[in-house]
Amino acid sequence: MxxxxxxxxxxxxxxxxxxxxxxxxxxxxxxGGTSSTGDAADSGKPxxxxxxxxxxxxxxxxxxxxxxxxxxxxxxxxxxxxxxxxxxxxxxxxxxxxxxxxxxxxxxxxxxxxxxxxxxxxxxxxxxxxxxxxxxxxxxxxxxxxxxxxxxxxxxxxxxxxxxxxxxxxxxxxxxxxxxxxxxxxxxxxxxxxxxxxxxxxxxxxxxxxxxxxxxxxxxxxxxxxxxxxxxxxxxxxxxxxxxxxxxxxxxxxxxxxxxxxxTTQAVTNPAQRLNALTKGDVDIALGLTPQQVTTASQNDSLTVVKFNANTRAFVYPNLDDSNIADVKVRQAMWTAVPTKDIIERVYNGDAFELKSPVSPYIAGYTDEFFRYDHSMEKAKALMAESSKPNGFKSELYYSSEEPILQQVAEILKSSWAQIGIDIQLKAEPNAQLQTRNFNNHDIPLYMEDLGATEVPDACSIGALWAKGGIANSNNYHDDTFNKAFEDCLDQVEFADREPAMKQLQKAAIDNPMVIPIVGLYxxxxxxxxxxxxxxxxxxxxxxxxxxxx
The missing domain is CATH 3.40.190.10 (Periplasmic binding protein-like II)
Known part of the structure; x- marks a missing residue:
């Protein structure tokens, strides 16, 4: 016990x-609970x-x-x-x-x-x-x-x-x-x-x-x-x-x-009006500002931009029932060809970070020791040459028409993947329609979203998502090493006993990617x-x- x-x-x-x-x-x-460790300073004012x-x-x-x-x-x-x-x-x-x-x-x-x-x-x-x-x-x-x-x-x-x-x-x-x-x-x-x-x-x-x-x-x-x-x-x-x-x-x-x-939380539908109210001092906190507005706020001495590592990430979900994408070498090539730093600067104004594991960095058990997909078009082309699709193929990338920022990301991916022989047609559709198609109909070859993941702060949680029968496994991912590591993860209570399995889960997910990570969002x-x-x-x-x- x-x-x-x-x-x-x-x-x-x-x-x-x-x-x-x-x-x-x-x-x-x-x-009682522990006291919160704060950064408040005594200004002499109540x-x-x-x-x-x-x-x-x-x-x-x-x-x-x-x-x-x-x-x-x-x-x-x-x-x-x-x-x-x-x-x-x-x-x-x-x-x-x-x-x-x-x-x-x-x-x-x-x-x-x-x-x-x-x-x-x-x-x-x-x-x-x-x-x-x-x-x-x-x-x-x-x-x-x-x-x-x-x-x-x-x-x-x-x-x-x-x-x-x-x-x-x-x-x-x-x-x-x-x-x-x-x-x-x-x-x-x-x-x-x-x-x-x-x-x-x-x-x-x-x-x-x-x-x-x-x-x-x-x-x-x-x-x-x-x-x-x-x-x-x-x-x-x-x-x-x-x-x-x-x-x-x-x-x-x-x-x-x-x-x-x-x-008191006030509904202000226009993000520009939210920033304006914050700048004038009418409100103390503004939520849901765009990357450009965050950059503007960072230049104002009366405002502070606070960022946290979180669960929100931009992923491309490959449908592994599609013969073009089922080849692991193809997915490795696609990940290697993603110009992450370019996307972070051009699209997110620096308000994002590179993903080196399918697990979020703040989560217990996270490791980046197995990451090997630094951006390299030369390496990406070599991986495609080793794959079953050396001459490339045509495919479609779907994303929400309600998120303009994804349009920018999609255009960069289309250009990058064209350089390794993958001809992408971009398809923007309403989010609700895409959710149904991806998770129920399974008829989308490549699906991109940047929503928060259903993830518990424990590295084993990726097994609950993508192991056999996992709740996020709409793309039919299967990897015996990954499944075994998840089983091992669930057999123990103590963190030290489970840590090797947590690492094995992440290594398997790097070797045989179930998603193509684009960026992590603060x-x-x-x-x-x-x-x-x-x-x-x-x-x-x-x-x-x-x-x-x-």
């Missing part, structure tokens, strides 16, 4: 609070008590597990009003990326759970006593069980995470403050999934059940319009579709790390320079409880 252990050892991190080998600081395994955010849209539905929960504007609110059983700690973000706080994916802290242990295909959590929801109902194991049963019944994103990433087959209330998760094996990604995924955060079942109807057995309509969480914030005003205000809760369980700002936010301690969340949402404004 593995139990809580906050000790560190030289040369690595020792298992603490069990999964993923993610370490918990000594203070975190007690009653901190503000409110903050304004300009975004493209505000929340329309705040049900944590609604189909629309994947919409950024919705989970921006959900992440702040619902609380996980465990959460990742923070560490200082790189100064050259603008500072702020980034996730420490090797440190899991207690949140609604105070401790946990794994034994015999089961995780058992002790729950924090005395925690109240927005409605004043006490948090108990019944809320965890009801949330799980609801996810199963709705069969939405939450159900996918419970099964594919967390390996949970049953949830049982052992007593009022103890809950047991039965899993298929060690389920080492369980804690990391809980820490970042809003879809599985506990719902106040006492309150939600009051709004169940014969036609709505899981209170979806009510939960779409009302918060029933145990998080640091509550909704105090919601003027759809114009604005939403979140108020910090004075009774939040983690008083030492609770938010102190009332946050999660970029522009703030007034008096905004401190902006924190990163891999979903792109901003957790407000860390933020202060001087």
């Amino acid at each position: 593995s139990k809580v252990d906050s000790r560190r050892r030289r040369g690595g991190l020792r298992l603490a609070c069990v999964a993923l080998g993610l370490t918990v600081m000594t203070t975190a395994c007690g009653g 901190a503000k008590t409110s903050m304004s955010v300009a975004a493209g849209a505000i929340a329309e539905n705040i049900d944590p597990d609604a189909p629309s929960a994947v919409v950024v504007a919705n989970y921006q609110t959900v992440k702040n009003v619902y609380e996980p059983l465990v959460r990742f700690g923070y560490q200082a973000n790189d100064a050259d990326l603008g500072g702020g706080l980034k996730l420490d994916t090797q440190k899991v802290e207690p949140a609604l759970a105070t401790s946990w242990e794994y034994a015999d295909n089961a995780w058992t959590f002790k729950l924090r006593e005395g925690v109240k929801s927005h409605a004043g109902n006490e948090f108990t194991s019944a809320d965890v069980v009801w949330t799980y049963e609801r996810s199963k019944a709705l069969a939405a994103t939450g159900a996918l995470l419970w099964t594919k990433f967390m390996g949970v087959s049953a949830v049982e209330a052992v007593d009022k403050y103890t809950v047991k998760f039965t899993t298929d094996g060690a389920s080492p990604m369980l804690l990391a999934t809980m820490a970042v995924a809003s879809y599985v955060r506990p719902i106040d079942s006492t309150e939600a059940k009051k709004h169940v109807t014969a036609d709505d057995k899981w209170a979806a309509k009510w939960l779409g319009e009302n918060a029933a969480g145990f998080g640091a914030y509550a909704i105090s005003d919601w003027q759809r579709p114009r604005s939403i205000t979140l108020q910090p809760r004075p009774d939040y369980w983690d008083a030492a790390n609770s938010g102190n700002l009332a946050v 999660s970029t936010t522009v703030i007034r320079s008096n905004v401190q301690n902006l924190a990163f969340d891999p979903s792109g949402a901003t957790p407000y409880r860390t933020v202060t404004v001087k």
Whole structure:
């Protein structure tokens, strides 16, 4: 049986609070969370008590597990009003990326759970006593069980995470403050999934059940319009579709790390108007600015551009049922021919980075030691000459007509791949149509997108995506070494025991690419320079409880 252990050892991190080998600081395994490490300076002025955010849209539905929960504007609110059983700690973000706080994916802290242990295909959590929801109902194991049963019944994103990433087959209330998760094996990604995924955060079942109807057995309509969480914030005003205000809760369980700002998010559909409002000081944070606007903001001394390594990446997905692309040498040649640095500068104004693994750099277990696709047209031509298509071929590259920036990327790829004998015809179509064609019909030879990946901060998560039966494996990727490495990854709980399998997963994905990486995109936010301690969340949402404004 593995139990809580906050000790560190030289040369690595020792298992603490069990999964993923993610370490918990000594203070975190007690009653409260650790203090956030900030970059705020004492200016002698009192901190503000409110903050304004300009975004493209505000929340329309705040049900944590609604189909629309994947919409950024919705989970921006959900992440702040619902609380996980465990959460990742923070560490200082790189100064050259603008500072702020980034996730420490090797440190899991207690949140609604105070401790946990794994034994015999089961995780058992002790729950924090005395925690109240927005409605004043006490948090108990019944809320965890009801949330799980609801996810199963709705069969939405939450159900996918419970099964594919967390390996949970049953949830049982052992007593009022103890809950047991039965899993298929060690389920080492369980804690990391809980820490970042809003879809599985506990719902106040006492309150939600009051709004169940014969036609709505899981209170979806009510939960779409009302918060029933145990998080640091509550909704105090919601003027759809114009604005939403979140108020910090004075009774939040983690008083030492609770938010102190009332946050009003205004819907400003035009990004130029968002930047203008930020420049004038009408708002404190502007979200969703274009790369060109970010460059403009970086030249203003009153503004700070904050960047975080994130899950958002531009990939080309090759359909491996297409005989032209099935040859691994062809995909290696296409990757080698991608002029990454040119794309970063010409298209993204430097607001992107080179991908050297299918795993995002901030994730526990990431390595770039196997990367071998530095841009070289000479090498790319040699790989094509060694392939089954030495004379090249014709193909089509599809991308969303709703994203003009992808048009620019596509044109560069077309020119580069033409130099190695691949004649590309560009096809822009509505995103919804492309999603259906790529993931259901499988009739697209090459599909490019730059959306955030469904990725848990654990290198094994790429196996859940692309191993046999993986949820992202719409392009029919198959690699025996990759599949075996994923199986090995799931057999162990401790990070040190799983690290060799994590490396093997990434090596296999480099040797036999399932995607052609183009660039990694930072999660970029522009703030007034008096905004401190902006924190990163891999979903792109901003957790407000860390933020202060001087």
